[in-house]
Amino acid sequence: MSGFFDLPSDLQHSWLGLIGLHLREALLPVLAGLLVSLPIAQLCVRFRWLYAPVLGLTTVLYAIPSLAFFVVLIDYTGQTELTVMIPLAVYSLVVLVPAIVDGVRSVPQETLAAATAMGFGPVRRYVQVQLPIAVPAIIAGLRVATVSSISLVSVGMLIGNQGALGNLLNDANIYHRPELAVNSVVTTAALAILADAALVLVRRLLTPWMPHGTRRRAPAEAADAAEAGPEPAVPALEDTVR
Amino acid sequence: MAESGQLLPDPKGVRRLIRIDTVTKRYPDGTVAVDRLSLEIPDRSITVLVGPSGCGKTTTLRMINRMVEPSEGSILLDGVDIREQPVNSLRRSMGYVIQNAGLFQHRTIVDNIATVPRLLGWSRSKSRARAMELMERVGLDSALAKRYPYQLSGGQQQRVGVARALAADPPVLLMDEPFSAVDPVVRKGLQDELLRIQDELGKTIVFVTHDIDEAIKLGTTVAVLRTGGRLAQYAPPAELLTAPADAFVEDFLGTDRGIRRLSFFGTEGLELKRAPIVTVDTTAEEVAARTDVDDDVPYLLVTDRDGRPLGWSEPAALAAGPVDVARLLPHGRPFRHGGESLRAALDCAVLSPTGWAVAVDGTGRAVGVVSQQAIGEAIRTAHAERTTGAAGDDGSTGGGALGDADAATGAEVAG
Numbered sequence: 001m002s003g004f005f006d007l008p009s010d011l012q013h014s015w016l017g018l019i020g021l022h023l024r025e026a027l028l029p030v031l032a033g034l035l036v037s038l039p040i041a042q043l044c045v046r047f048r049w050l051y052a053p054v055l056g057l058t059t060v061l062y063a064i065p066s067l068a069f070f071v072v073l074i075d076y077t078g079q080t081e082l083t084v085m086i087p088l089a090v091y092s093l094v095v096l097v098p099a100i101v102d103g104v105r106s107v108p109q110e111t112l113a114a115a116t117a118m119g120f121g122p123v124r125r126y127v128q129v130q131l132p133i134a135v136p137a138i139i140a141g142l143r144v145a146t147v148s149s150i151s152l153v154s155v156g157m158l159i160g161n162q163g164a165l166g167n168l169l170n171d172a173n174i175y176h177r178p179e180l181a182v183n184s185v186v187t188t189a190a191l192a193i194l195a196d197a198a199l200v201l202v203r204r205l206l207t208p209w210m211p212h213g214t215r216r217r218a219p220a221e222a223a224d225a226a227e228a229g230p231e232p233a234v235p236a237l238e239d240t241v242r
Numbered sequence: 243m244a245e246s247g248q249l250l251p252d253p254k255g256v257r258r259l260i261r262i263d264t265v266t267k268r269y270p271d272g273t274v275a276v277d278r279l280s281l282e283i284p285d286r287s288i289t290v291l292v293g294p295s296g297c298g299k300t301t302t303l304r305m306i307n308r309m310v311e312p313s314e315g316s317i318l319l320d321g322v323d324i325r326e327q328p329v330n331s332l333r334r335s336m337g338y339v340i341q342n343a344g345l346f347q348h349r350t351i352v353d354n355i356a357t358v359p360r361l362l363g364w365s366r367s368k369s370r371a372r373a374m375e376l377m378e379r380v381g382l383d384s385a386l387a388k389r390y391p392y393q394l395s396g397g398q399q400q401r402v403g404v405a406r407a408l409a410a411d412p413p414v415l416l417m418d419e420p421f422s423a424v425d426p427v428v429r430k431g432l433q434d435e436l437l438r439i440q441d442e443l444g445k446t447i448v449f450v451t452h453d454i455d456e457a458i459k460l461g462t463t464v465a466v467l468r469t470g471g472r473l474a475q476y477a478p479p480a481e482l483l484t485a486p487a488d489a490f491v492e493d494f495l496g497t498d499r500g501i502r503r504l505s506f507f508g509t510e511g512l513e514l515k516r517a518p519i520v521t522v523d524t525t526a527e528e529v530a531a532r533t534d535v536d537d538d539v540p541y542l543l544v545t546d547r548d549g550r551p552l553g554w555s556e557p558a559a560l561a562a563g564p565v566d567v568a569r570l571l572p573h574g575r576p577f578r579h580g581g582e583s584l585r586a587a588l589d590c591a592v593l594s595p596t597g598w599a600v601a602v603d604g605t606g607r608a609v610g611v612v613s614q615q616a617i618g619e620a621i622r623t624a625h626a627e628r629t630t631g632a633a634g635d636d637g638s639t640g641g642g643a644l645g646d647a648d649a650a651t652g653a654e655v656a657g
């Protein structure tokens with residue numbers, strides 16, 4: 001019979017084509033979610049009272065089943081990818097907003113005071129100091145949002161085969177080919193793992209300033225010793241200094 | 243004394259003199275952090291704000307660069323209200339150093355230091371070159387330039403903080419407990435470094451600390467604040483130790499202010515005895531001849547042929563034959579005559595096994611010995627001179643009549 005990668009023609013895509021489609025349907029919503037979260041998070045940092053209601057709202061939105069979203073959206077956006085992606089983008093907010101808010105808030109008070117004292121305006125301070133320092137927290141949020149988005153795309157099969165790799169599940173049923181279901185699950189999982197690994201790599205590249213492991217501590221400690229070394233040799237001149 | 247209006251700007255026309263004019267800060271919750279404070283901060287000197295926690299030191303400092311706006315009163319920079327220039331340009335003309343340095347953890351050391359030059363629009367290469375220059379000035383190895391802050395020790399980070407504040411050569415430097423998070427040895431190194439840099443650059447420095455010893459060591463003038471943000475005394479350190487304005491200041495200075503005051507008296511006036519000094523190759527006959535000259539010194543100080551002290555010996559032991567260097571009594575730490583204070587001399591005498599302190603010159607050669615008694619007399623004389631000078635305005639603050647060089651600071655006080 002047909003093989004693991006021989007996909008039924010009703011899907012109108014090769015296996016690789018489905019992967020491309022799946023990634024697009026999963027990642028674009030996360031990107032959109034990030035773009036929306038940034039200003040929302042900034043508002044929440046600026047006006048502390050806003051954070052709790054915003055958090056509540058994103059949680060409520062997250063609790064709405066995707067089917068309910070589809071029912072509402074289908075009147076406006078039809079049986080398209082967009083109908084799948086809008087709920088995914090909304091779901092990503094529940095992780096991204098708190099990740100950014102916590103990341104930005106974790107910037108030490110001294111760092112902020114120093115930036116202000118050196119003449120950074122609020123916008124410049126946000127972009128050049130707070131956001132870069134929040135990068136690790138933001139990427140941690142992105143990892144969760146991305147993985148969950150990749151697995152959620154499959155639901156799209158419910159609205160006319162808009163579920164990319166998820167559509168294989170449907171076809172496995174129709175054509176009695178269980179290997180298609182296995183293909184769907186394994187490929188989706190592999191995509192999630194690879195996307196996660198890619199984000200870890202991005203974080204590494206963006207944050208050379210983060211302490212990692214004990215390996216790099218050694219030179220710093222050697223320098224500590226060098227720093228402390230000459231100090232006691234300074235003769236006891238304190239009395240004469242003034 | 244210097245008046246803000248009459249003081250000429252320096253040749254480069256740089257504004258330096260800060261005048262805080264009856265400033266009050268009331269926070270929105272009603273806390274009065276600073277209460278009708280008036281201070282005239284002289285240019286090119288270190289003015290220290292000191293006081294217990296919560297007395298408004300940080301608030302005062304932050305009003306100078308407008309991180310906090312006064313509720314009442316005004317602050318003038320060389321006679322011009324600081325609110326008359328854009329806030330960010332004001333801040334860029336004032337270096338700011340804080341506890342734990344507040345470095346940008348996501349930028350390399352060289353980029354941290356280059357921050358303000360970059361903000362001022364200098365080119366990247368010029369900013370970096372300037373940053374490297376400053377690393378050297380504050381005693382940082384240029385190999386650290388490409389490191390990130392987490393790879394530096396606390397003391398090194400603090401040096402980076404100072405370098406960063408100096409990067410754009412601001413005339414004013416604001417420092418908020420910059421050295422309080424490092425251990426005492428590193429702190430002392432940083433303090434000495436600051437004094438050295440100040441000697442070279444002559445900035446107008448406002449320095450906040452809660453450590454009175456640091457205040458006395460660094461300050462040209464010291465403002466003691468009390469809880470509630472009121473000025474208790476504004477005076478040069480020597481005057482503070484001599485004539486504390488009230489019980490609060492006295493208490494804040496601690497119990498050993500008498501001893502610490504000795505730091506401000508020089509040793510050049512001490513009467514040294516040279517007779518008890520003998521070199522190691524002096525013969526027994528010569529020794530016998532010399533002890534006759536000065537028999538109130540129970541010991542002789544033996545030096546090597548270059549005149550460097552080796553140790554104390556009883557005259558009898560020397561008269562008996564050649565000197566056995568190993569059997570000499572240790573001479574303890576000598577003090578530099580003229581270079582160190584009476585406090586150092588007293589310390590040397592107290593620690594010496596014979597009760598006599600050894601005075602050396604700049605090259606370490608013994609120039610004389612002096613007894614505890616003689617030091618005690620010098621202390622009494624010095625105190626007497628100072629107190630007759632200060633007696634007239636006992637209890638008042640500022641305007642002390644001390645003959646101290648530091649007194650010429652235009653201290654101005656408001657209740």
Ligand SMILES: Nc1ncnc2c1ncn2[C@@H]1O[C@H](COP(=O)(O)OP(=O)(O)OP(=O)(O)O)[C@@H](O)[C@H]1O
Pocket residue numbers: 269270271273274275294295296297298299300301302452
């Ligand atoms: N933003 C603020 N809102 C309300 N009160 C404040 C604020 N900042 C400081 N205070 C209060 O003002 C007073 C002075 O604070 P400030 O930080 O100037 O003290 P400090 O002398 O620097 O103390 P420390 O030595 O502990 O740093 C304190 O009572 C403090 O609680």
Ligand SMILES: [Mg+2]
Pocket residue numbers: 299300301418
């Ligand atoms: Mg403070």
